[in-house]
């Protein structure tokens with residue numbers, strides 16, 4: 001097992017990883033930017049190294065500084081968390097070149113799933129169901145028109161280098177193609193550094209379902225059921241739950257088998273997520289694979305009892321999975337609300353500032369993953385998430401009742417800071433949400449957002 005892990009991240013996920021390491025008896029190194037000198041992760045880790053100023057490109061994304069901190073402290077592995085360097089195969093290779101284990105899948109696998117068009121082709125080869133779409137990227141507006149003609153409108157344009165909803169553009173009909181093509185390409189180039197796009201049939205009202213998988217180097221591969229992440233805004237997830245109210249045991253087994261078939265075809269190792277769209281007839285289609293731990297992993301942990309970060313670390317250290325498929329049992333229901341420092345009334349605009357008050361809920365079936373305490377700064381340079389509120393119940397109504405109680409208990413206040421709490425309260429109490437009637441158009445359909 002590793003003796004020291006450097007956590008190349010910040011915020012709640014850095015805290016989450018440090019906690020897993022502590023439980024495994026592994027020493028930890030936090031890295032931090034000057035904006036995070038007082039951070040909880042810095043306090044909880046055994047050691048901490050400043051890796052640069054607030055802008056992420058000069059600190060959390062600055063590979064020489066991160067590697068330098070690992071070498072200086074003698075860390076034998078790096079956990080990248082999510083975001084930042086977590087999906088960068090180049091960073092993974094640099095780790096290996098320096099004798100440091102990157103806690104994640106092999107770089108070739110990261111490369112294959114990072115190219116969303118290539119991932120689609122590989123999954124088609126493995127026999128996964130795909131929506132009609134282009135087998136390769138399109139190179140001109142004319143090609144896009146021709147492909148859309150074949151596929152049938154509406155279509156969606158997706159950046160090859162995208163994922164998680166970055167670099168996508170919906171094309172309702174022929175007349176919208178020219179504009180969507182131009183803007184999606186331009187935004188893909190600007191935000192992802194690669195303007196390549198491919199096309200898919202667009203499903204305007206489906207469920208966003210993702211299957212958690214974990215694989216080791218001995219050929220063991222286990223799925224841990226699905227999460228339903230249909231409540232999103234501009235492809236930012238806001239609420240996630242496990243299991244999905246739309247998935248029964250039979251469909252779960254089918255989804256799990258298909259997800260594992262995909263993961264095995266890629267030679268996957270570590271924790272990963274296979275995303276699908278699910279329609280009202282129980283048909284589902286592969287969307288993309290995520291080669292990282294995800295923000296919403298706690299809901300899976302709450303219903304399976306599996307510590308996903310621990311599995312990641314053990315597998316990266318060359319140990320076998322500590323779970324087998326036959327022993328995976330889903331118990332009860334878990335739901336997660338992302339509490340962001342954002343003003344819902346102003347289009348979810350970030351509201352950075354300092355938290356004068358931060359009092360987390362607790363009690364039965366209540367988990368709060370956060371890096372916040374009274375006095376924590378929410379810098380404008382980073383993600384606006386301040387906490388993940390996760391509740392568990394014996395069934396979905398129990399979990400939702402607990403979430404209502406936990407949201408009411410949470411106290412957050414600071415000059416200029418708004419939160420998404422009122423938004424979550426309105427969703428949790430919405431009759432359609434209560435009924436599990438949730439698809440990707442939920443906010444538009446029921447809340448006019």
Ligand code: MV4
Pocket residue numbers: 131156163164165166200201202203204208229230232233234235275277287288440441
């Ligand atoms: C789609 C889709 C419908 N049809 N692809 C967004 C994030 C990325 N991982 C996949 N996403 C979607 N891809 C096709 N062909 C719907 C989504 C989607 C979504 C779209 C609009 C508003 C909210 C959404 C929430 C989840 C998924």
